[in-house]
Amino acid sequence: MAKKQVVHVKVNGREREAEVEPRMLLVHFIREVLGLTGTHVGCDTSHCGACTVLVDGKTVKSCTMFAPQADGCELFTVEGLIKDGQLHPLQEGFKEEHGLQCGFCTPGMLMSSYALLQKNAKPSEDDIRWGISGNLCRCTGYQNIVKAVQYAAQKMEQGGTK
């Protein structure tokens, strides 16, 4: 077994550090070492996007990255969306527009949509569909997810939320 490596990250604003095997996937680091189980594993092939998180502001499928590669980075996961007990407009949008059924893809969808809205505050339907094209949903379908993101975009514009 290879020598363990120290991985230091800032996750949702909190500094965390752990010693892990260099081959540990970032998603397992997040789920099992940091205990943030909102980030899910849905496939073995990086197709599904359920494990999408933000690494230094960029979306990453955390099953395609090793934990030591994230050393010194800032991670943002679904658990970080809620602020002062207030749902993020995206979370509210998914709830209001029935953008989920089983909820397994939802954290990844939320993170991809979040990154999209950071770059593009007024996305067209096409932009949204491209924005979540790396994420699979197997129950609700994409229609309501698109509506949910539109809901959030509108709300964020009105409220000036980030």
Place this chain on the structure above:
Amino acid sequence: MFKTTPEVGGMGHSIKRKEDLRFVQGKGNYVDDVHLPDMVYGHLVRSPYAHARLKSINTDKAKQLPGVLAVITGEDLAKANLAWMPTLFFDKQMVLATGKVLFQSQEVAFVIAEDRYTAADAAELVEVEYEELPVLVDPHKATDPSSPILREDREEKSNHIFHWEVGDRQATDKVIQNAAVTAKVHAFFQRCHPAPLETCGCVADFNSATGRLTVYLTSQAPHAHRQRHRRARVLRRRFHQPARARHRRARNQVLEERQVRADSGFRANPWSRYPHLGCHLAGVPEGVAGREDQMTESPGPMANRRSEQNS
């Protein structure tokens, strides 16, 4: 038309889902999110062949890997009379293969280790020697005399395993006989794979002090699983003598069902057998199937199922 007010709600009004709040916050608590103290992990060794005789299984190297707690084979289970279990269709199936494998990806050995990576490593170290046998891939040829017979365990040497018929055959025949026009249709269905995003999984927790087995699983049919888990009593007899002596209870199994809304209709399959077995051998294991496991093992409608209307 009668319609209630929005305050009263009901028919004609949309309702908000109660469960969304936890899902949008990443607090869904799926089976893979269950982490128990001292939990260990399982990994299956599967057959690469669709029909083959098992000549030998060498688990020595796998067992020597640090962190490996147990490697179970069908032969181990056979000693405890647990190599076969009943299916939902009144048949029986192998838990871990003994003698022959009958389909590709059939479970041949189960590795239990302290973490999931070690379990996967050890599974690679299990050496299985197969003797390839002729395969049967076309269901239409299953009953041809020239086709290989898959099941050796049955008295009737045939690939015709069960017969399913519903309705009134005589009445139906009569209607068809008197019909002005009759048509015969052959309908072909492709292999259809129900694939929810959350793969099948299970965490089994046996408390040897209370004699209770708690099973967390993805399932649409907890009752079917419970039936399977009746076998727990058999298991305890073999591996947990003291617990059994003190706590011989009829209902000592608890099933906790987790998110199963996106079931897609295939999770009745009693997947939980492996963690459950491991539980009795090594502590508190978990087994969550990866996507590959899911695509290869889980049952879907058969390829080329043919329906025929008699004319």
